[in-house]
Amino acid sequence: MTSIAITDIGSLVTADSTLGDGALGIRANAAMIVVDGKVEWVGDNASAPDADRNVSVHGKTVIPGFVDSHAHLVFAGERGFEFEARMNGQQYSAGGIRTTVEATRAASDDVLRSNMARLVAEMHASGITTFESKSGYGLDVENESRSLRIAQQFTRETTFLGAHVVPSEFTGRADEYVSLVNGEMLRAAAPHAKWIDVFCDSGAFDVDQARAVLQAGIAAGLAPRIHANQLADIGAVALAVELDCASADHLSHLSEADVAALAGSNTVATLLPGAEFSTRSAYPDASRLLTAGATVAIATDCNPGSSYTTSLPFCIAVAVRDMGFSPEQALLAATRGGAAALRRTDIGALSLGMRADFAVLNAPSYIHLSFRPGVDLIDSTWVAGQNVYQR
């Protein structure tokens, strides 16, 4: 048994309202004891029990590690030119994904693995302690299962997204492609995945195709989540609720019925500020979802085309500035919300017994995450009591 005392915490944000003030459960002048990777004790710095090792954070702020519930980290290739074209006025469409598919199929395992390792290091440097990663740039049997095998080396939250777009060799034969996804591809992918996902949107897969994909995944033992209503409202949210998806993600176009359906369900509404930012699209209004009582998450959507950021602090700043979140709501969405979107109860807060995943902020309060946009405030990041990043 090894214990660590994190001491001299100026502001400890537990995200557990029973441990401190307000919804964020904040304590001033606090300490936290970690035993065998879990939170054992939280209280006043002056009364902290002894531990094997002491780490003073010298008055800085400690927050729960961010839970990034939506990312696409296995890919090769470069699409900066596409971003430039968009910023010059071209509209975003789902088709750019095919550019990455070509580069990913051509890349070696080593290249894919080292690309992902670089992004994971960036995530740790941005305070992320748990992240999901999808396949979806292989789009054939061999490359989808290969992508998941590589993702599995970095996270247990792996998602089979064979139904990302219809690959060019299946142009005009979408239903045939869906049959491949639900048959041979799923059989090869399922041993390496926890989740099944589908891009249900205009220009991607329609509701019937998406339902078939998710049901096939569920039958193979995977749990469903969905890309919904990014480009248009074609009924993906109703499908998400119908199938009890853990999360419906994007939600840039939401009807009142969609908001009510999400609020009355166990499906988390995951918003992806980086996607609207990078495609210069209108931001969804999170306050509609929050007021209705939906559980809301914020994630990076890190991918090589439409949201190439690993920075959750950046996403929080945009969410607060442009999506109707308060700083408090945004931090909850990036921690507890992300955990709910992954149906995890062991992460997302610094409650007693939870995994000791946290970030130390070089700031007097968590508010600085959105108050000081673009400034790197992450001093160190810890996963299960282990230091995975130190500035």
Ligand SMILES: [Zn+2]
């Ligand atoms: Zn995505």
